[in-house]
Amino acid sequence: MPIFLSNQSVEMPMLDQGTEIFKTLQHLSTLIQSLKNPLGTRDNPARICRDLYNCEQRLHDGTYWIDPNLGCAADTTEVMCNFTAGGQTCLKPVTVSKLETGVGRIQMNFIHLLSTEAVQHITIHCLNTPVWAVGPSLQPSSRSVSFKAWTGVKIQAGDLLEPLIPRDDCWIKDGRWHQTQFIFQSQDPNLLPIVDVLNLPTADGGARYHLEVGPVCFL
Template sequence: MGVVGPSFEGVKNTTDKLSQETLLHYDLQGNGAFEHLSSNMFDIYTTVLLLLASPLGSPYYPARTCRDLLISHPKLPDGYYYIDPNEGCPADAIKVFCNFTAGGSTCVTPTRDQLPFQRWTTRIKYYRRKYLWWRRYKGGHMINYSAGKVQLKILRYFSKFAVQKFKFKCMGVVAAYDTQYNSYTSSLKYRGDDGSVHKLLDGEASYYISNDGCQFKTMEEAETEFTIRTNDLSMLPVRDFSVANVKKFSKFGLNIGPVCYL
């Protein structure tokens, strides 16, 4: 017969001396602090976690979402923590930014958050296409994120809406409004996580545009900031984008913000 673990009463008494805050402190240190604890204390620590079902947001004890982590530890500051939406092996836990100030928003960052402001070349003649997806340009590719598709899909299941912010840098092209034609017909297109294609201000999501410097289509660098907010969670994160009427002298770039779920 194996060694019997600590009794419930023993664990209960121990929790009076070993608070969750202390456990959280030790676990987040990541400096081998537990090596100095006895094996019996480690057993108690593990049992306490199981009894309280309280995630720590660390690599070995990730939370399901930032919202769950906030419920367990309401005094934690905003910052980077680990989550595991599929609640399987912690080996596939992902590092995200938890915005507790915003109610426990889980923000997944892109693996490359800045696409350089430059002239983008392609073998496809510009005049043959009004729109061309960024991945079709030399050096372009689909936009990837720190979480895989499976984890994102499960994270969306526990969320009600998603938000993502962008800053589009331009020269000779527009992002949203075009003052020359007094219309939005040439506004940016983007491809959602499910492969669906959308266009800024198409009515399929809530769009917030500020500092629309690209509307004048001048030969000087300008920028337009915009935010996409939607209850159709499959629309985000953005995987690709397309700029209209790109000429040989045109330049553009994009700063990609994290996609945040709540």
């Protein structure tokens, strides 16, 4: 006895497959468009701020969203974009006193790959305790603080990575708060952010200190 198949039973799988292909093409088209013209929003993040700067130079400095590895939306990161400085991507610390940015290692590695330089400011506020120099000559002492870079490298006085010190008056012991400012600027973006401060003074005998951690900015 012959078996007859209706046209509907044959054509429906083909229609379903065509719909799925169309949806996939639409998604790919939207993805390509977002890569070509990122908006810096959570739904349409840029890789880094420089991408936004290159696409549209009339954007204002402020808060934007980036996704350096262009992965899933779950790891997009909110940053400060400094277009005035050419499109810097600035990561703020989780709190002003902590050397943490809240950015995962994978995303940070991609930021490093996409950048050519980095800068970070750290200030140590001091009460009756020196952290760099011990007198008005402002020469670093053997007890100067040192720093641990993102790569694990130790940054200390006297080496090629020594930070700039625009101000250092922590050596003054007059019962008042003073500060020492450190500027880390490198053509090797992998060194930043700073992840630890080493050899900090012991807080005793009326001596006190606290950190003020600035954002780390990549370009």
